[in-house]
Every structure is written in structure tokens, then in C-alpha cells.
Amino acid sequence: MNDLSPVPPQAIWKDAEMLECVSVIPEMADTATFTFSAPSGALFDFQPGQFLTLELPVPGGTVHRTYTVSSSPSRPRSLSITAKAQKDSIGTRWMLDHLAPGVRIRAIGPAGQFSHLNHAADKYLFISAGTGITPMMSMTTWMFDLGVEPDVVFINCAQRPSTILFRERLEHMASRVPGIDLKWVVDAPDRYAPWTGCQGRFNQLMLGLVAPDYLEREVFCCGPEPFMQAVRDALFGLGYDMDRYHQESFHEPAVTQADVPELDDITPEAEAKAEVCFARSDRRVACAETDTVLAATRAAGLNIPSGCTFGVCGTCKVQKLSGEVHMVHNGGISEDDIADGYILACCSHPIGSVTIDV
Incomplete structure (x- = not known):
């Protein structure tokens, strides 16, 4: 006679139980995927995108390092994290050097809202x-x-x-x-x-x-x-x-x-007043933060050579002498030029008062 009794639900892993490393797969230089199972056979239940905090017994004392789970809860019999060691890494370097199948470590989680x-x-x-x-x-x-x-x-x-x-x-x-x-x-x-x-x-x-x-x-x-x-x-x-x-x-x-942090990026606002000052021309023009420096220049009756007007060609590059701008370019200016104070007028929005060398 067939046994038709219901199959008991399998236990869900809790972080009171240690994780056991079951495989280490090299991905590229200084990067590997570490896969864990629960020694008890418990299943893993979490949201895709959540993270796990590992307790790593590095020389000098235990450190805690947080890693996003790279596997999916739709495959609940194991859990994987993928980590890359930077030059100053301590925890990830220990993992690459010492974490191998059979090694057990403690973990906290999974947790997180990024899903x-x-x-x-x-x-x-x-x-x-x-x-x-x-x-x-x-x-x-x-x-x-x-x-x-x-x-x-x-x-x-x-x-x-x-x-x-x-x-x-x-x-x-x-x-x-x-x-x-x-x-x-x-x-x-x-x-x-x-x-x-x-x-x-x-x-x-x-x-x-x-x-x-x-x-x-x-x-x-x-x-x-x-x-x-x-x-x-x-x-x-x-x-x-x-x-x-x-x-x-x-x-x-x-x-x-x-x-979850509030993003406090500086962004132009249509209601906020701004001003562009032109050092060589001894002129200034009032505008909104949502206006570009190029538009303000034209409103002042001045001229900056321009081409694409989308931050690609770099034709409208000018030097900013003071003030702050919000610039979103598309490759038309180098990081070195930005560090030296240059902006692209077509895609730069003045935040408050800005002075340019025009």
C-alpha cells in the first residue's frame, strides 16, 4: 500500500546555524563564487537581491563583511555569494585564501530591502x-x-x-x-x-x-x-x-x-533663481537653475561656440572661475578638464551664482 501521508515541510535555515562551504568557483582574478549549504539540510528562504553578513576569522580577530547573495531563492538548497578582493581587502582576501569545501563559518541574515x-x-x-x-x-x-x-x-x-x-x-x-x-x-x-x-x-x-x-x-x-x-x-x-x-x-x-537613504543629489529646480556672470565681458544675467549656461550666455547677447548641445562634441567647453554647476555630459569633456575647472556650457546648469571666463 502506498503511503499517502503528507510530506512534512522542510526546515528553513536560520542564522543560528553555521554555513558549510560546499564549493568555490574562480570567476576571474581575485574573484570567486562561494556556495554554502546548511549542515542540517535546511532550505534557504530570502528575497532575491538581499545580502548576508559573514563572520570571518581573520588573523587578529573576527571581522564582519557584507555580501549580496548572488544565487536565487528559487534554488533553495544552497546559497552563493560572489566576492572580489581589492588591494586593501582583509575579509575577502581571507576567503580567497582559506575558505574551501568543508569549512564552516557563521553568518547573519539574509537581510536588506534591495529587491x-x-x-x-x-x-x-x-x-x-x-x-x-x-x-x-x-x-x-x-x-x-x-x-x-x-x-x-x-x-x-x-x-x-x-x-x-x-x-x-x-x-x-x-x-x-x-x-x-x-x-x-x-x-x-x-x-x-x-x-x-x-x-x-x-x-x-x-x-x-x-x-x-x-x-x-x-x-x-x-x-x-x-x-x-x-x-x-x-x-x-x-x-x-x-x-x-x-x-x-x-x-x-x-x-x-x-x-534606505534619501538621495540628496544637487539637482536644478525651475523655481530656484540663479545667475551667470561673465568675467571678461563684465556682464551678468539672471536665470533659473534649469537653464543651461549656454542658454544664459545667449540671453546675455554673448556667444560660446557650440555643436551638438548634448555634451558629446566638447565644442562649448569654457572655464568656470567660481560657483557650482550641475553638469551631465556624454563624454565630451575629460575628468582632467573637469578637475581644472572646465565645464560644457550646453549641459551645465548654474546652482546659485556662477562665473565663467567669457
Whole structure:
């Protein structure tokens, strides 16, 4: 006679139980994916995009390091984190040197608010750089495993094609599900390997090309702070509703909704008054913060040579002598020029009083 009694539910892992490392997969230089299981056989239950804090017994005493879970809760028998060691890394360097199958460590979590499950939408846009791809990997795997076609544009920026984490796995999923639209952006191609994707600094032009319906999408962003700042600037400058923008910091992931920081970026406001002063011409003109320096210059009856008016060609580069501007360019000016005080007049908005060498 068949036993038709119900199967008892399997226990869910709690962080009172240690994790056991079951595999270490090298991804690239100083980067590896560490997979853990619960010695008791318990399953892992968390939201895709959440993080885990590991207690690492480094020389000199235990340290706590936080890593986003790169696996998906749709595959609950194991849990993975993917970590890259920087030059000054202590915890991640110990993991690369000592964490091996059979080693057990303590962990706290999972926790965090950075998950698409907290922000239901019909369309998503994931933008990441470097190891900021890990929460996007977890969320995309969850969508793939549901078996229904999602609608997500997945943008990842890396130094070179060979440094794109999870590239093969993501391309495999995208080859099976048309609703996963992958877009790679690299600083430079690998030697002897032609690259036909996007290349250069991520900017508004790239965004419009790879995700033309970005205004309709819920945006999730993760990466170094300068990268996330550039993404925020690009979206704001294009009129995106920033209430639908969500980001996760490398260093300070939010444990609860109350911990999610308010973004206090300096952004131009139509009601705010500004002024552009012209040092050589001894003139000044009042304007709004949403006006560009180029528009204010023309209103003053002066001329700055210009071309594209979109921060690409660099024709309107002028030196800022004092004051602050909000500039969102698309590659038309170098970081060295910015450090020397130069701006592109076509895409710079005065914040308060600004003096330029015109």
C-alpha cells in the first residue's frame, strides 16, 4: 500500500546555524563564487537581491563583511555569494585564501530591502557595474526560474568583456527567455578579441539606445558610488521619475526600509533663481537653475561656440572661475578638464551664482 501521508515541510535555515562551504568557483582574478549549504539540510528562504553578513576569522580577530547573495531563492538548497578582493581587502582576501569545501563559518541574515519583489512593476531596468551585478543576477535568476517571460533590460558595465561576471550564465538564460535583454558596456575591448557592443563611459546617449522605453521601467542600480551618481544624473536629466529609482551601496546596504537613504543629489529646480556672470565681458544675467549656461550666455547677447548641445562634441567647453554647476555630459569633456575647472556650457546648469571666463 502506498503511503499517502503528507510530506512534512522542510526546515528553513536560520542564522543560528553555521554555513558549510560546499564549493568555490574562480570567476576571474581575485574573484570567486562561494556556495554554502546548511549542515542540517535546511532550505534557504530570502528575497532575491538581499545580502548576508559573514563572520570571518581573520588573523587578529573576527571581522564582519557584507555580501549580496548572488544565487536565487528559487534554488533553495544552497546559497552563493560572489566576492572580489581589492588591494586593501582583509575579509575577502581571507576567503580567497582559506575558505574551501568543508569549512564552516557563521553568518547573519539574509537581510536588506534591495529587491524587485518590494517594487512590483511590469518592466524593469537593471543597471550595474563590476560586482554590483550580484543582486541583479539573483533577481534575474528568480525571474527566469518562474517560467514566465519577464520584461527586464539588464545593463552591466565592466572594464573589459573578459571581466563581465556571469556573462555566460546570463546569456544562456537570455537565449531561453526573450524577455531578458542583455546589454554589455565596457571601457575597452580585450586584445585580439573584436568587440561589437557598447564601449565607453555609461551616459544618457547609451541609455536611450539600449533602453529607449526607460521612462516606463522600474530602475535598480548597484555599483561604486561615482557610477551610481552618473546613472542618477543621467536619469534625472532625461526626466525620469526618481521615485521609481532604487540603488544599493557597496558599503552601506539598507537592512530595513527606514535605513534606505534619501538621495540628496544637487539637482536644478525651475523655481530656484540663479545667475551667470561673465568675467571678461563684465556682464551678468539672471536665470533659473534649469537653464543651461549656454542658454544664459545667449540671453546675455554673448556667444560660446557650440555643436551638438548634448555634451558629446566638447565644442562649448569654457572655464568656470567660481560657483557650482550641475553638469551631465556624454563624454565630451575629460575628468582632467573637469578637475581644472572646465565645464560644457550646453549641459551645465548654474546652482546659485556662477562665473565663467567669457
